[in-house]
Structures are given as structure tokens and as C-alpha cells.
Amino acid sequence: MRKQQESGGARSAGMTLVEITIVATILGLVLLIGFGVVVRDNRLSRSTVAIGVAETHAQQMLNALVRQLSDARGESPHAITSAALSATDTSQIAVDTTLGFPDQGILLVDRGTNSVERVLYAALTAGGTSFQTLGRGAQCTQPHPHIQGTEVLWAGLAEAISLSGSPPPSTYDGRAREPEGPVFFRGDGTGFSYRLPTDPSGGNDVLDGGNIRWGAVVGSRPTLSGWAALVFSPRGVVAEADVHTDLNHDGDESDVFDVGQIRMHTWNTADPNVPANDIGLGPPVILQERCHTGGDLDGDGFDDPIFLWEPARRRLHVRLFVLGRSSGEVPAVRKVESMIFLRNEVGT
Amino acid sequence: MEGQRRFCRRGKGTRSARSGFTLLEIAVTLAILIVAIASTSAATVSLSALRRANRERSVAQNAASALAERVHSLSRSVMNQPGSWARNVVEAVCPAGSVGTSFDVPELDPQVGLAHVGSITFVTDETRTDAALGVELGMPRDLDGDGRADTTDVLGTARLLPVVIEVRWKGIRGNLRIVHPFFVVGY
Numbered sequence: 001m002r003k004q005q006e007s008g009g010a011r012s013a014g015m016t017l018v019e020i021t022i023v024a025t026i027l028g029l030v031l032l033i034g035f036g037v038v039v040r041d042n043r044l045s046r047s048t049v050a051i052g053v054a055e056t057h058a059q060q061m062l063n064a065l066v067r068q069l070s071d072a073r074g075e076s077p078h079a080i081t082s083a084a085l086s087a088t089d090t091s092q093i094a095v096d097t098t099l100g101f102p103d104q105g106i107l108l109v110d111r112g113t114n115s116v117e118r119v120l121y122a123a124l125t126a127g128g129t130s131f132q133t134l135g136r137g138a139q140c141t142q143p144h145p146h147i148q149g150t151e152v153l154w155a156g157l158a159e160a161i162s163l164s165g166s167p168p169p170s171t172y173d174g175r176a177r178e179p180e181g182p183v184f185f186r187g188d189g190t191g192f193s194y195r196l197p198t199d200p201s202g203g204n205d206v207l208d209g210g211n212i213r214w215g216a217v218v219g220s221r222p223t224l225s226g227w228a229a230l231v232f233s234p235r236g237v238v239a240e241a242d243v244h245t246d247l248n249h250d251g252d253e254s255d256v257f258d259v260g261q262i263r264m265h266t267w268n269t270a271d272p273n274v275p276a277n278d279i280g281l282g283p284p285v286i287l288q289e290r291c292h293t294g295g296d297l298d299g300d301g302f303d304d305p306i307f308l309w310e311p312a313r314r315r316l317h318v319r320l321f322v323l324g325r326s327s328g329e330v331p332a333v334r335k336v337e338s339m340i341f342l343r344n345e346v347g348t
Numbered sequence: 349m350e351g352q353r354r355f356c357r358r359g360k361g362t363r364s365a366r367s368g369f370t371l372l373e374i375a376v377t378l379a380i381l382i383v384a385i386a387s388t389s390a391a392t393v394s395l396s397a398l399r400r401a402n403r404e405r406s407v408a409q410n411a412a413s414a415l416a417e418r419v420h421s422l423s424r425s426v427m428n429q430p431g432s433w434a435r436n437v438v439e440a441v442c443p444a445g446s447v448g449t450s451f452d453v454p455e456l457d458p459q460v461g462l463a464h465v466g467s468i469t470f471v472t473d474e475t476r477t478d479a480a481l482g483v484e485l486g487m488p489r490d491l492d493g494d495g496r497a498d499t500t501d502v503l504g505t506a507r508l509l510p511v512v513i514e515v516r517w518k519g520i521r522g523n524l525r526i527v528h529p530f531f532v533v534g535y
Contacts, residue, residue, distance in 0.1 A: 023374050030378055034385045041392040048392070052399040059406050066413075179418060315421045336406065339414040341421045 051332050054285060054324025058336040061262060061282035065230065065318055068264070068281075069340050072194040072228075073214055074309050074316065075100040077154040081109075082129070085150075087143040092130045093119065095152055099128055100193050102229040103267035103276045106138060106155040107131060111186060112170045115144040118155055124272050140291035156191025156231055158294055158305035160184070160312070174294050174303035178310075178317065182302065189294035189305020190232035192316060197344060198222045212344055216266045218274055225270035232293075232306055234258035235284035238323065243331050247323075248289060249299025256290045259323055262306070287321040287333060297321045298335060314345040400520045404456060408465075408515040411453040412528040415468060415513055423509075423532040433534035434506035438470050447472050447503070456517040465517050471510035472503045483529040485510045507534040 077100035085093055093107070101107075107119045120135030136143040139155075163172055163184040172184040197206035198215030200222055206213055216226030240246060240253040248255055261284040267276035286306070289295045294305035298321070308317040319337040369377075419441060426436035442449040450464035458465050471481065474497040478487050488497040492505040499505075513528040 019371060020368075023369075023371070027374070027378065030381060034381060037385050037389050041389050044396055045392050048396045048399050052402070055399070055403055055406065059410075062410070179415075313421045313425055315417070334403075336410060337414065338410050339417040339421075341417040341424070343420070 047332075050325045051334065054322045054332065055334050055336070057283050057285055058320050058322035058334055061286075061322075062318060062320060062336050062338055064281050065262070066338060066340055068230075069192070069194065069316060069342065071344055072196050072342055073212075073345050074311065074314075074342055075193045075195065075227075076157060076159055076309070076311065077101040077193050079152040081146060081148055081150045081152060084148050085109075085146045087136070087145045090134045090136060092125075092132050093121070093134065093152065094130045097128055098124045098131060099269060100227065101131070101154050102156070102191070102193065102227075102231060102265050103272065104265075105191070105229075105231065106188075108153040108155040108187065109146055110144065110150050111153060111173070115146065117141045117144050117146070124267075124269075126272050128269060139293065153187060154191065154193065155188050155293075156229070156307075157193060158185045158187040158189030158308045160308065160310040161186055174305060176305060176308050176317070177300065177302040178308075183308070183310070185303075185305065185308055187294070187305075189303075189307050190288065191229055192307040192309060193227065193229045194342075195227055198224060198226065200224050218266045218268045218277060223268060225268050226266055227269050228264060228266045230281070230307065231263050231265055232260055232286060232288060233263045233280075233284075234260040234288070236260070237290070238287075238331065245331055247287070247331060247333055248295075248297045250296065255292075257323075258288045258290050258293075260284050260286050260288065262286060262320075285322045285324070287323045297333070311345075314342045316340045316342060397520050401524075404517065404519045404524070405526070407453060407455050408517060408524075408526050409528075411456075411466060412513045412515050412526060415451070415466070416511070416528055416530055419468075419511055419532055423534065427534065432504045432506075434470075434472070434509050435503050437509060437532060437534075438472075438503065441468060442470070453515060453517070456515070456519075459516050459518045459523045462516065466513065466515045469512045469514075471512065472501055472506065474499045474502055481510075481512060481529075483512055483527055485512075485529050485531070508532075509534070 079095035079097055081093060082096055083094040101124065103124055104122050107121060109117045109119055117136070118138040118141045120138045121131035122133035125132060158174065160183045161172060167184065173186045175182050175184050195214040196216055197212050199205045199213065200215065202222055213224055215222060215224040216228040218226040236259045238257045238259055240255050244253060246253050247257060262281045264279045264281055265276055268274040287297060289297065295303050297304045304319050304321065306319055317337070317339050319335065322334045322336065324332045324334060422440045423437050426440060427433060429436050438447055448467060448469035451466045451468070453465045456465045471487065474491050475488050478484055481487060487510065490497045491508045492499060492502045493507050509532045511530055511532060514525065516523065516525045
């Protein structure tokens with residue numbers, strides 16, 4: 001009886017040492033592999049979600065821009081200085097007109113010459129004849145004196161110009177890839193100035209006879225002296241050296257980028273005292289190379305302005321390079337682009 | 349001793365308190381563990397594939413939309429040029445003598461057997477039907493304003509031009525296709 005009990009106890013006493021060793025080894029291997037898989041899954045999930053969010057943001061922003069601009073009429077802000085400007089003057093630049101220039105921004109003065117300078121301005125005067133409160137030598141340029149009659153452009157607008165072949169570099173600021181071939185342009189492509197069909201009474205009657213009434217909503221009121229602009233506004237900085245990534249595929253890791261937001265400004269050209277509107281159109285995830293704004297971001301050898309305006313074709317090409325964070329905080333850049341035909345544009 | 353107890357099954361029926369896991373139990377546990385990990389992994393891969401599929405669809409839609417806007421722009425710019433408006437539009441987009449062409453879209457791969465991802469076709473035959481075209485354009489339709497929908501080639505006279513843009517690509521979830529039909533107007 002005792003023998004039977006001992007023999008029965010031995011049968012139910014679990015595994016032998018060899019079995020335990022084998023099982024422990026298998027279990028250890030499975031756990032190790034499982035841990036590795038879970039870690040990889042976790043990183044992949046985070047990366048997927050981060051890139052997915054960036055792509056969604058980019059697409060939403062693009063859709064918002066398309067909705068905003070399809071009825072718009074584009075403008076090419078252009079002025080001529082009406083007085084000489086010294087290299088140290090920070091009070092104002094007197095010009096023939098400021099019409100179409102946003103209420104604050106960056107000017108491109110003496111473009112295409114050795115005296116080229118980018119000038120920040122913070123306000124316009126009521127008469128629309130000067131830019132006030134200047135920041136000289138902005139965006140990697142130096143202050144220069146400028147004579148009366150100098151051309152002043154809004155740096156934000158990238159406007160296609162009629163050049164072909166291999167023109168001198170001073171005649172253009174960039175070269176973009178378009179469906180019909182390379183297009184030369186001047187400006188940075190970080191903004192677009194426009195007006196929309198407007199009924200000043202707040203209704204839906206935007207026609208005056210057979211003509212469209214143009215304007216914008218300023219301070220919640222539609223007004224025919226209203227004007228609008230989309231502007232890239234830097235909010236942060238990313239250096240390739242810090243993230244160990246060649247973000248613009250130019251073969252080095254030495255570039256510095258502004259990361260910012262597209263903002264919509266509307267202002268009253270007749271009365272600068274009316275508070276301007278300033279609305280962010282999405283998260284601050286848009287990438288632009290510092291000191292090479294509108295430059296090549298995908299390594300294809302062509303520049304990538306956010307907005308490229310072709311007045312002759314009434315066409316606005318929008319390119320957004322969105323910065324997301326993939327696994328290990330490695331930045332991931334995603335591009336979305338579209339073309340907008342401005343149907344209501346006047347003349348060509 | 350405490351630890352040993354923790355690893356032993358509680359006595360049940362004829363089994364003693366000292367009895368451990370059987371090989372079968374361990375095998376079942378491992379199988380469950382492997383299945384759980386594989387499920388998690390599959391979900392992650394699926395999430396990644398979903399994101400990729402969404403991206404592909406967005407890229408395809410943006411490409412179709414951009415081309416449509418380009419055609420609208422071309423239609424407007426050739427409005428006052430000599431010759432037939434419709435022919436000018438078609439010739440600005442397509443190779444000579446054809447009413448369609450193909451194009452590629454960055455990030456999208458063509459389907460097996462196709463050389464390109466996208467195609468654009470101008471409909472110049474008033475008698476074509478929606479069923480034949482595979483889209484909803486209200487065809488057959490009078491395209492040249494003569495009051496009838498019986499002309500088989502309106503390239504020289506059309507004032508209304510149906511356009512079909514199709515993007516077909518080999519996606520992460522198989523072959524996919526979007527179609528963007530629209531009209532350009534020559535007035």
C-alpha cells in the first residue's frame with residue numbers, strides 16, 4: 001500500500017529537472033522574442049500614429065487652402081520707393097503704394113542686385129504710402145542703402161516669371177518643377193495675397209452689375225477695402241545636426257529649418273486702425289529651410305515654394321512639407337501638394 | 349518554500365499540492381502567449397498598412413484634383429486662341445491625334461500590366477453612354493450646342509467637354525482605383 005502511494009506520488013510530482021530546463025529555455029526564448037516583438041510593435045505603432053497625424057494635418061490644411069482660395073483673386077504686391085533709404089533707417093520706407101502688401105511682413109528690396117535686402121515691417125500707414133517700423137537686413141541679408149525708384153516686392157509671394165533656358169542667377173530667386181516644365185520665379189513662396197468675392201452688407205450678393213465685388217472679412221465685417229493673405233509663420237527650429245537626419249536630401253546634415261504654421265491675415269487697406277484678423281490654419285508643422293526660404297526640400301533639384309503663383313495661367317501651386325516624428329523621435333517629412341485654378345481671376 | 353508553493357498547483361482531486369505544471373499545460377500557455385503576441389503584431393502591421401493606404405488614396409486624389417485644376421486653367425487660357433477651343437484644350441494635354449494620355453504619380457506604383465498610374469480621357473463622342481464610360485456624366489449629351497446628341501466627333505465644335513481622370517495603382521491593399529469625372533466649359 002505504501003509502495004503504491006509512493007509510486008502514485010512520483011507520477012504526480014511534476015516535471016523532471018531536464019524537463020524543467022527544456023521548458024524554461026523554451027519559455028525564456030519565447031518571452032525574449034515576445035518582448036522584442038512587443039517593443040518593435042510599440043515603436044512601429046508610435047511611428048505610424050505620428051506620421052499618420054502629420055499626413056492628416058497636411059491634407060486637412062491643403063483642403064482648407066483649396067476651399068479658401070478657389071474663389072479668390074490673386075494679387076502681386078509691387079511698389080517703388082518714393083524716397084531714398086539709408087542703410088540705418090528703421091522708421092519707414094516711403095513707396096508709391098502698399099496695396100496688396102499684408103499689414104506686416106517681409107519686403108524684398110533691390111532684388112537681383114548686389115544691394116538685395118530683406119526688410120521686416122510691422123505696419124502700414126493709413127494713406128498706403130509707407131511701411132513702418134523696420135527690421136533691416138532680415139533673413140540672412142545685410143542692410144544696404146537704396147535709392148529712390150527702387151523696386152520693392154513682398155518677399156512672401158513667389159511669382160512665375162517668363163524666363164527659359166539658363167538665365168543669369170540674378171534674374172530669378174528660384175526654379176520650380178511644374179507639369180509643363182521648369183518655371184522660374186521671384187520671391188520666397190511663403191505667402192499669397194488675395195481678395196475674395198464680397199458682399200459688404202453681409203449677404204450673398206457679391207455682384208455689382210456684371211462684376212464681382214472684391215474684398216475680405218476684417219474684424220467679422222465683410223468690407224471692399226479688406227484684403228487677405230496666407231503667410232508662413234515660423235514657430236520653432238529644427239537643425240539636421242540635432243536630429244541626425246538629412247531632412248532635405250541634399251547630402252549633408254548641416255541645414256537649419258524653420259517649422260511653422262500657415263496663418264491667414266485679413267486687414268483693412270483703407271483704415272489700418274481696424275484690428276486685423278490673424279488666424280492659424282493648422283498646427284505648426286510646415287517646414288522651410290532657414291536662409292533659403294522656398295528652397296528644395298525633397299532633393300529633386302528644384303525649389304519648393306509653398307505657394308507658386310502663375311498669373312498668366314491663373315494657377316496657384318501649393319506644396320506643403322510637413323514635419324512629423326517617427327519612431328525614436330526621428331523626424332519624418334511628408335509632402336502634400338495640389339494645384340488651384342482661381343476661377344474668378346480677372347483677365348490674363 | 350513560499351515560492352515553491354506559488355508555482356505549484358493547488359491540490360485538486362488526486363493531485364498533490366507538490367505537483368507542478370505538466371508539459372501540456374506549458375505548451376498551451378506558450379501557444380496562448382505566442383498567439384497574443386502575434387495578434388498584437390498583426391494589429392500593428394494592420395495599423396501601419398491602413399495609414400499607408402490612406403496616404404496612397406490622398407496622394408491619388410491630390411494628383412487627380414491637381415490635374416483637373418490644370419485642365420480648367422488650360423481651358424481658360426486657350427479660350428481666345430485661334431482654332432477650335434476643344435481641340436486646343438485636348439492638344440495642350442494629349443499627344444497629337446489622341447484624346448487621352450497617361451501620367452505617373454510620385455509615391456504610387458502602376459498596377460501589373462500597366463505602364464502608368466494615371467490616365468486622362470476627353471470625351472468627344474456625344475453618343476457615348478455613362479455605362480460605356482463607367483462614370484456618371486449624364487452622357488449621351490449635346491456637347492456642341494446643336495440641340496442633338498448624335499455627333500461622334502465634336503472636337504472641332506464642342507463648347508462643353510467631358511473629362512475623365514482615372515488613377516489606378518498597386519497599393520498595399522491590392523489594386524485600387526479612383527475616377528474623377530468633370531466638365532470644362534468653353535464660354
